[in-house]
Amino acid sequence: MKIKKVTAGIITSLVLMGSLVTSSLSVGNTIADEKQKLWVTMGSDAYAGIQQLMSNQLPKYTISSLAQTDVAVTQLDPAHLDLISYYMHAKYKRCGGFMVHDSYADAVKSANEMIANKTESLVTIDYTIDQQKVVNAFLPQLQESDIRTTIDGMANFHNRYYQSDTGKDASGWIKNTWERLTNGRADTKVELYQHSRWKQPSVIMTLQGDGSTDEVVVIGGHMDSINHNVSDKLRARAPGADDNASGIATITDVIKVMMANNYKPKRTIKFMAYAAEEVGLLGSEDIAEDMKGQGANVVGVMQLDMTNYQGSSYDYALVTDYTNSAQNEFLKRLISQYLSQYTYTTMRCGYACSDHASWHRQGYAASMPFEAPMQQSNRYIHTANDTLDKSGNNANHALKFAQLATAFLVEMAKSAGDDDGDGDDQGEYKQFYSAIGFCLDVQDSKTPLANECSKADGQQWMLGNDGTMKSKRYKDSCLTVTDSSGSGGSVAMEKCAGSNSQKWTLNGDALVNDSLADRALTVYGYRQGAKVGMWYDWGQDYQRWSWK
Structure with a gap:
């Protein structure tokens, strides 16, 4: 699949949120032939709105009685991806909202898997909470100033668009940052995950478990940014301070504390910065599908997409659709155990609204705590104004997510050598x-x-x-x-x-x-x-x- 840069433009009028919006859409001099078109799945609600926007030009294909009520399969020109991404955010407040597929068969398979997994419990482990000594020692070490510094570093890139040179450079910057934090530990590895269809690689850091189990815990967020107000996405300014430098900065501070304390988990932990989320969850879809193909025993996934804009009185908004209900209940228990000073609510995010959907599709238990109820989240994202000042020039809200992520990872991964489950006996005895x-x-x-x-x-x-x-x-x-x-x-x-x-x-x-x-x-x-x-x-x- 090739997503090509196009040049000519047309003006499209669309009704969004009850007001008339005029958007410049690059569609190319000619429409791509059928072989060049992309297969896309999206929520049926969004499909109906986009059909109206595009004058009923999008075909709708029959899938199955299982998924057809909730999910639509369609085929479109690559040039329309940016418009769909814009529309998903402007009308439905979805950071992603659709998934791109190589074939009709894969699109149908994806739709059915997403709906099937939606109703399955997918419980793979016993969600015990017994690492209080470790978690309570780690939480005070997380620092707002460190998270803020990482947000600033990522926002300094002109943009982190998945096809731009600066988007590629941002991947290298994250890799170097995480490598410095590991300080050469032999049980860690940071690598670039190359994608064949675009410039920006994803970044994966592995903290190896103690070898007693093949189980893996994943935490991730997307690194790319986009500006929907400008047709030339490659050159547009897109700092993406909240979407999603905040999520990557939150993960980075968790890494910092674990490395500083020589933390050794029982289960392997993988920290991920995904490429190309804004154009159909492309990076996470590649990785989740690859790991599923390798038979990876992933027992839990946390997605951090936007953590630093507190748009409501709630500290966390837990996504309930296309996530795992048992793991979501586990997050609530973690908040009660370790972060009782904070409040949470629940919300629906819609089909493929962020990278957790890629893992959910593959049958892995995934959760996504979000910065605010969707309609109260940061309205400046996907513009040149997604800057840190919109969050008060601090990372206080993101710090809460670093605390929750730390509790999640330690309680999910457990501590190596902890025979009695009290968190005392971490690591191994050495001279x-x-x-x-x-x-x-x-x-x-x-x-x-x-x-x-x-x-x-x-x-x-x-x-x-x-x-x-x-x-x-x-x-x-x-x-x-x-x-x-x-x-x-x-x-x-x-x-x-x-x-x-x-x-x-x-x-x-x-x-x-x-x-x-x-x-x-x-x-x-x-x-x-x-x-x-x-x-x-x-x-x-x-x-x-x-x-x-």
Whole structure:
């Protein structure tokens, strides 16, 4: 399928929202022949309106009694895609609203799958909530300022249109941003997903699970932007701050916190930035279909499309159509458990209104929390005025979605090595190796020392997602700063209590404590059995650590 740039224009008058709107539509010098035309599915309500707009030029094909009431299959010239996208937003407030297919057979198959999955529960896992220690440790680390910075970075591209050079460049920018956050972790991978029919690739980051299951959790949003007020979409200014730099920025902050805490999930997590959503969910449709073909065991999907414009008193609007009812109920429980200060409502979004529909079509459980009820969402999207100032020049609303997304991912993916489900035992036990040649060790006295490396339990350590540093020898005890007087600080193994003196972060190769952020874990001497404590971080070998 080729979507071609066209040149000539006609003026089309259409009635939208009770008022007359005149729009310039590029349709080309000649209508494409039948082989060049595209097969499209859309909601029957939207089809009726677009038929009126196009003077009944769109054919309607019979599908089946299952889907024909809700979904229409039609065929159109590629030049009409931008007009349909504009009409879907202006009249129905749908960011997508239609799907593009390679053939009539695929269009019919898609329509039937969308409706069939609409009535199926698709419950694949037990939606337990048992990761409170991890989630509660992560939530305060999410930062409005970081989300705002990412929104600004994406909005600085002239546009992120799926066929433009700047749209392609934006993909590379997201890839580089996510790669920097991973800091070279061996269990992560960030890659471009190339599409054969347009310039802009999608971006996929994989955080590998612990290998105990093949199950996958997906979170995504589209990266492309569009300006419907200008016929030349390739050159039009389309900052897309809310639609959908906000969604990608929200996901990026979740990645940042997970990487900073060395989070290791049981189930694999895939973070996605989709290309070409604005012209028929093209990017997500490719990826979801590809993963289905590979037999991917995707147990849950969250879509974040527009998160930063609070158009109503509600904090979240949960989409109920073409989503999974059991997973939606799980989101409500997560809000009650972790974010009870926020309110939510529910809404219908319509056929193929965003990328969650691509996953729903393939039979995967998908949910989409949205920024506001549809009729109260950001009216500036798809124009040159979709800028951060429309959200008060802050990302306060998007921060709420980062919090919900974090709770969703941790509770869905669970924590690697967490045998009892309490979120305590994240990760695996490894030797913690000093650059001077010794391993951190704890013996009967519970006093940490630097000793020759061995396989003893006292030298097997784990930095949990909640920031605790535990030895396999004393699982109920945590490495604790017990005295912080003067220039140094003493450490010992004490009963875990959740205090800042027991919260650790590995910043590069320096282990720092929340209660003494300017000091690092230090070996007092270059000898076997040397004590370990805290000292100002001078960047010396006796303050450098790594997992072995």
